[in-house]
Amino acid sequence: MERPVDMFDREEEWAALASFCEDQAPGATLGVVTGRRRQGKSFLLEAACEQTSGLYHQALEGTAVDSLRLFGARFAEHVGAAAPLAFGSWTEAVDAILGLGRQAPATVVIDEFPYLVKAAPQLPSVLQAAFGPRRPERTGSRTRLILCGSALTVMGRLLADPAPLRGRAAMELLVPSLDFRLAREFWGIDDHRLAARAHAVVGGTPAYRDFARGDSPRGIDDFDAWVVRTVLNRNSPLFREARYLLAEEPDLRDPGLYSSVLAAVATGAVTRGAIANAVGRPTGDLAHPLTVLADAGFLVKADDLLRDRRPVWRIAEPLIAFYHAVMRPVFGRLEARGQAARTWPGRRATFASQVLGPNFEEICRTWVALYTGPATLGTDDLGDIGHGTIHDHEQRAAMELDVVALGPADGKRRRLVAVGEAKWGVELGLEHLNRLRRARTLIERTGGLDVTGTRLLLFSATGFTDDLRAAADSTPDIVLIDLHRLYEGD
Template identity: 30%
Template structure:
């Protein structure tokens, strides 16, 4: 499959490469987000030393790196079988032959945390060499890893030897929905939205679906069968990153079932609030859970967390805990068809409603950045109080103007009653200057279309095809 998306990430990395001074760039993000493939794309037209670290001993790592260096022409190949230390090995980077095109050499350490695990002194060694020799060399060094909290705290944090040395830091996020949709070029807008609701923006998951098969066939073949990689993906990732996976399962399952406050999650899991809070913090570091506040919340309110709600930020985790985890017994016995027809197909559109709201918020960010909204948005999110909720809301820099929206992922056309209800809810936000957006899978009632087309209208209608229009 051709490489899809990541245009902005690649552009920024390429700009680092063309800088005059040496570069030490950190690229990190959760597993499966596409870091390695993006770096492979970056390296395509460059003389590159690409070292993929393994979970191995220091000696084994050094032996592998030494072989790579010698193949690249490092002078030590004539009298060494391998370098005796990382200090010696990294020093030799400056003695590699100049690239044949006269440009800069790219050096990539993929899964760098594995190297530090086998030799905790490595960050200090790299810091010392960077300060004295490497920062004067014709090199771009990329440190890549999936252990996000380790990279943020142990490599980039104030107590790390490498603190302040990075010339670039790129945290790679899941793809936006418009890039994810490119994996399924022949799908309808509805099916693209469903695929995104199920898989999210993780390239590795998107690659598993066959773009020539239907959503139904893909779910049954590539998620519900025991042999399918996505069937065991969630458990594999949790075991890789966390201990006490049974308790994390309980926390994630509670959120997937609709428990969003700390008290609700604690009650559902029968754990103490402090214990649940600790598990939630770890899940947020992994990019699986996010803490959400009303879009109008002030910084002080966010710091207290009095109105914060927890959501699963990963669509695939939400799908897996909604439809795979509860029906494991049937799936283990091979009843894929029964589970899909009884438990998934009848409620799939309802399940997709919340991811569809997230998709609409991404659309609003994109439109704001392109200057196609009434103002540049300072924040885009949800709004709620004790009584009401607004699916999508953008506020301007002064918080005295807002765009409020309602999202309907259903096949029936949206009618005037939806707009009237949205107006009533928006009046309670306290923001006087408002415009309205209605997002719909099933189109719009003719009277709404006429209203939106009228001059001076404060209503915009966005259909499913417009959401996926380039």
């Protein structure tokens, strides 16, 4: 399988697909491909089928009979039959799929698999029986069947215990969003500050560049105009995308509640109690909605690395955060003709505080996780990376730390590799350094972590004072990270 020349990144995902599809070992195998919508899963799988002359079928919403009929028509087209094949059941259809691999490896992709499961709930059990370890039809076949879907709650249940397909998949491939560096390259943005601003709006979802018809901001002075002519443009697919994503998830049966929960998180209510107050529900009533939104890929549950059982919730997709914080409160105005350009100036402060700042913190955590090494952290032996909170009893206040990096949990006393402060619009100085030093001292006093060699990371999109730069030059445990280093360095 040759990687298509028009495919951006996805080297790891393509290699996994190639290894699965071209496996010459006897016995049919099952693979599962998941990921949030608009990440390019279908593009990957269509390319794999083109490379291997495989069968690609995209399921549609429909009844059980209609869905089976459509698959029969696509199967007949693939094998060159003179007329559509009328399968009597999905058992017959799956046996026909296994039959394609009798002579050589045969790639078969069923995309939007959740639509078929909705129409034929017995299909996972049919596949479980068909891929039984000693079943002759499976052992005598080299079909490589790939099930793909964007409904993460449905796809997650396929392989969870005690689901029928638990233990049957030989490949479980997650297609993620592009990280902030790859997103900048994909959108063709040279300016680091502009790239970070754009990422706070559209994130790393590849399809959104097509939604914007390839329109990238042409410079920092064009950013406001770009927002108005793309995501705030009522005639652009980006305008209603966040609402469509919520409507397309089959398990979100109370869209009003789920939308309110997302809006609460986007505007700063990140604990369960704060979310409950914002939406007017008892705290106990939110366990299920939060779990469903996390399973569906809308929310991320981020544990406090310094305090047990104190998680916060973050929105996983920047465009959803942008919609709920910036657009939702004024959506009626934005739908009116000519109001986007008038409305945006009044929403810029909200964008900076509730979207851009939190997204910058997430970029900094991603940088620590993906792009740092021993030169920066003093080690490449990392475990969890996230945020943390330490209580300062003398000040009678909780000290929140934007970045916390721990060593691996290997049974020994765990190391505090680094703590960090991340500010988008603030020039960092000695007061920020002293705050991190104070946090490190407080963490050492608790006795839970080893702070030997802990690095103090200061992230700023604005800059650093001369005093702070001088302090960093004099000791290796102080690390200053600006936008250039975030995007270009380690």
